[in-house]
Amino acid sequence: MSSNAYKPPETLHSPVMMQPSMYQGFMATVKRDSLIAIRHRGEMANPLMFFLMVITMVPLGISPEAAVLASLAPGMIWVVALLATLLSLDSLFRGDFEDGALEQLLVSPQPLYFQVLAKVLVHWLTTGLPLTLMAPVLGVMLSLPEAGYWPLMASLFLGTACLSLVGSIGAALTVALRKGGLLLSLIIMPLYVPILIFGASAVSSAIDGFPIVGQLAMLGAFLAAAVVLAPLAAAGALRISVNG
């Protein structure tokens, strides 16, 4: 350490200090979390492997008959996607809590709302989006009727984003508990029920030839509400968890 490069803090009161850029803070967290997700690829693949394995087992365990599987497929894929998301939620804030990064986030001049939103966005990009993209392949395995593919992807696209957002509340509430996994599921499950109902019913209605605009509109409304409210609740919960 040499002293020549050190500049005394002359700029302590420069007016630029007064305006922290939310966009920059948001992007910094998105970038950092994406990098961490890429470095820990194995962890990222866990929920996807779970999704794949359960769906592979269904024909073996129940019946390989196409007619039986086709009637099960929409609900089955949705339930497993939901559980896979739930599996991955516990680690949403845990790493940051354990190494002090969460404290740094609270102490930073950034609004916690956007920081939570950034973390949830990365969570969705690394779980919800891959699940959505994988779903048609699993649909083939469960002989999902042709009319069900696009509705399945559309409903999962909207639905998994809701799952990540709503789940962040539970993850934030239980982050300080050493064994929060079960409690997290209990808190979050009831909130997931409406998303599951509308998501699965969108796919089965499409297969039966009914319009699904209503279900997708409901999922869209859930998503809009979740984007606005869930990070607020999660940010509050994080403050309580760190305070405790």
Next chain:
Amino acid sequence: MSQTATAEPAIPRVGKPLLELRNLHCERDERLLFSGLNLSLYSGSIVQVEGPNGSGKTSLLRLLTTTSVDYQGEILWRGVPLAQSRLDYLNHLLFVGHLPGIKKALSPRENLAWFSGLNSGHQRCSVESALSEVGLFGFEDVPCFHLSAGQLRRVALARLFLTPAQVWVLDEPFTAIDKQGVANLERLMGEHAAGGGCVVLTTHQELAMPQVQKLNLMDFRELCNAHEVEDSHEFEGNLYE
């Protein structure tokens, strides 16, 4: 705020205090940590918080960093209660905690880029020169899990070079740092104070700087009544801080 004289070892008292603690009372798990704590931090102050393990040093720093609000009394930032001036205060605060928030999967450069992004890119020097200042030249792109404990601590302390923040709150900054590093860090804190900043730190190490103000938390425990003191002594063997 005007600059303080650098040569004088006396505690500088220039202008209004930056941060003021008034009659602070803090309990944790029904155990009194301190009571009647008054402290004014001026630009140029360096305060070393002392006390045995479990005396509430970290709790005090948590109050100062607004991550905990379990207290009675007042904390004022430039004369305004923290509740109203929180964002402005956080804008001027640098906190390096006991757990410094360094991600082991990322390189030092990526770690510091995140901190600088949270501060909207306001920094005094480049990430590279901050890292070379703390003796990590050539380690910029090595994943942090390859670094030693001391080197990890240095990554966290590189933020001191980066940040234009005025108030530094440092929890055990000397942990795992070698002798030369400690000397450099002390000099850096001295320069920061001379430049108009203020520093609050906890450490069990004796600091060589003459202008350090010492704050022993045990002094603020004896103010409370004898019954509570007895209670608090029961827990003294506890490592919980």
